[in-house]
């Protein structure tokens with residue numbers, strides 16, 4: 222794309238406000254910035270749009286959002302009147318412009334004759350997934366950039382089962398967007414008039430109630446909470462986002478009496494003023510909560526990201542220090558706990574299964590299989606886990622107990638099809654209460670878990686590659702890995718290489734190849750000697766290449782040592 226011509230087209234367009242034009246004028250001397258804003262449209266992938274807020278074709282703004290809404294509207298119209306009447310549920314988080322983009326989308330859909338159900342204020346992402354299923358909508362939109370830094374926003378689109386848009390529908394939206402002129406091709410109308418005519422219906426507390434009732438049903442053994450509720454305390458932080466109301470509420474309904482919320486981070490604010498990254502992956506975000514926990518002698522902290530789909534926890538260890546758990550550790554703890562509680566309460570279904578992504582710890586498989594529960598893998602992205610759940614429903618082959626990814630996303634229950642921090646917080650709190658009734662802390666339970674299932678250790682090394690040059694470098698890197706296969710990584714021999722684009726697994730010793738079940742994603746997966754894995758993939762949500770290192774050892778230290786040695790190799794390979 223001729224980015225200078227596109228820049229000028231925008232600069233001269235009368236649709237821009239004075240402020241928008243001034244923002245574009247302010248970069249006129251900066252060619253690199255112009256290129257980054259105009260080199261290509263934001264791509265509409267299966268997770269919708271995600272990008273930095275600002276004026277430009279490759280930015281999140283009212284024009285790019287309008288084009289996406291029109292693309293979705295066209296897809297729904299092509300599905301016929303019944304689909305249009307089923308409507309679209311729309312939610313948003315605490316980011317800048319999230320409510321504006323949500324309202325704008327509702328007006329664009331309504332102008333195409335599609336009913337919309339718009340939340341009255343920010344809501345957890347999983348509540349949107351629930352609302353789509355609950356109200357029988359054809360689709361859903363969520364304005365959020367999830368856990369990304371404050372400069373970002375995003376446009377996640379969901380389909381009728383409450384999961385993120387399947388690739389076939391995403392392709393249609395992308396094509397419709399490309400055929401829609403960003404300035405003149407988007408139809409809209411008056412918000413007030415649409416509300417009055419019922420084309421836009423506002424969702425409020427009644428939807429929260431229906432959602433919370435469903436979440437509560439996922440609790441496996443809530444009686445244990447009642448036994449310890451008088452003394453048990455926990456600290457909660459929503460990182461300035463959508464978990465602020467419903468997470469404490471579900472914990473209260475579960476029976477907790479002492480929920481200490483971090484007051485600064487309970488304030489809704491798209492600048493996320495107290496954290497660098499509103500992402501439970503980073504410990505720094507928990508600093509205020511840890512202080513609060515220390516003052517109140519609390520040993521469990523729960524944090525949820527701005528759209529309340531990710532959940533992180535911090536525990537007090539035996540020396541009194543506060544340590545963060547990884548998404549893998551929390552996931553395995555929950556698998557182990559859910560299986561225990563299901564057995565205890567006689568609620569284990571026939572053919573139980575857990576689901577995880579290929580970059581998620583193998584310890585999950587060990588925990589499941591040791592207990593007679595099957596474990597299945599999918600690609601990264603909750604939409605793939607949701608697809609598997611749907612497949613189980615269709616064939617009746619398995620009943621899923623729990624699905625999770627190392628990226629701090631967990632789901633149980635049938636009411637939603639995206640990871641749910643409200644449910645995860647509830648299950649974590651229930652699990653902590655259960656161990657308390659056994660005279661243990663969650664930290665004790667985690668240590669025992671390693672003794673039971675083996676010493677696994679994982680680390681993700683992320684290498685940021687920003688801008689247009691970063692995109693090019695990522696492409697080159699993945700191409701190089703395919704052209705010149707790695708024979709060794711660090712000091713380890715590569716035994717098998719899996720290319721998940723072609724779906725081929727090659728034995729390095731003799732070049733023999735076999736077809737795998739999963740294919741079609743840009744992931745290179747190396748099986749190293751000694752059962753260690755090393756996986757490279759470009760992130761789908763941030764300008765990063767991620768290297769996932771997963772090892773098993775005879776002790777915690779031995780596993781960690783293997784991982785550390787390979788971290789250095791990761792930085793050598795991904796440059």
Ligand SMILES: O=P(O)(O)OC[C@H]1O[C@H](O)[C@H](O)[C@@H](O)[C@@H]1O
Nearest residue numbers: 601602603626628760761762763
């Ligand atoms: O590694 P990335 O492509 O950035 O994705 C990391 C995560 O992003 C989002 O949160 C998706 O909903 C998750 O399913 C995914 O695991």
